[in-house]
Amino acid sequence: MKCYQCLRSGTTQEAAGLCHHCSAALCPEHICEVQDSATVMHILAPSMELPIRARILLCSVCKAALDQPSGEQSLFENTKR
Ligand SMILES: [Zn+2]
Numbered sequence: 001m002k003c004y005q006c007l008r009s010g011t012t013q014e015a016a017g018l019c020h021h022c023s024a025a026l027c028p029e030h031i032c033e034v035q036d037s038a039t040v041m042h043i044l045a046p047s048m049e050l051p052i053r054a055r056i057l058l059c060s061v062c063k064a065a066l067d068q069p070s071g072e073q074s075l076f077e078n079t080k081r
């Protein structure tokens, strides 16, 4: 599979992974790796965060979208004149 981000910019690069959110194939240059906390849920105790964190691969578009403090707020700011 070829990197989707590269295809969009007119080049081809062999993909190394997939975006967790939009499933676009990504080359190592375009993969954004983020850490996701793993938690254990207990019925009688509060959920506990585990020391080893999970990995999520994202494309730059989805990472930027998910990093927004509030989707509604930044959408509002973009429409400001
Ligand atoms: Zn690429």
Ligand SMILES: [Zn+2]
Pocket (backbone or CB within 6 Å): 019, 020, 021, 022, 023, 024, 058, 059, 060, 061, 062, 063
């Ligand atoms: Zn994506």
